Amino acid sequence: MRARWQPRVRERARRQAATSTGLVVDTRARFGFTAAPGTTDDARIRHLTPALPPQHAARLFDAQDAGASEQQLRHIASEGLGEMYFRDGGRRALGLEVEFTDVEHIQFDI
Incomplete structure (x- = not known):
């Protein structure tokens, strides 16, 4: 019974994250964009734990289901x-190209 139940619970949680609740990403990586050296947004190792809205969760789940590479x-x-993080949901730094490299860890929580 557990073998049948667990996939349904997991699918329900994914569906909810993709449509209403989003997901939380905990990561430590080089993150930023090309900026003048020494500015606060210059690429550097950062530890971030932002909540991503449902549309980003949906894109991740759809890509994963389609067999996307890491x-x-x-x-x-x-x-x-x-x-x-940088564009604050469209309120600033529009069009900014973000760098996300040297990933030490990344974890997604629904």
């Missing part, structure tokens, strides 16, 4: 992280 998933995650 590099492709990392790119989608970096877009979401850049949107929430």
Whole structure:
């Protein structure tokens, strides 16, 4: 019975994250964008734990289901992280290209 139950619970949690609650990303990586040396947004190792909105969760889940590579998933995650961390959900730094490299760890929580 547990073998049948667990996948349904997992699928329900993924569906909820992709449509209403989003997900939380905990990562430590080189994160930033090319800026003048010494500025606060210059790429450097950062530990971030932002909440990504449902549309970013949906993109990650869809790509994972389609067999995306780790590099492709990392790119989608970096877009979401850049949107929430640097661009503040579209309130600043529009069009900024974010760098997300040297990943030490990344964990997604629903």
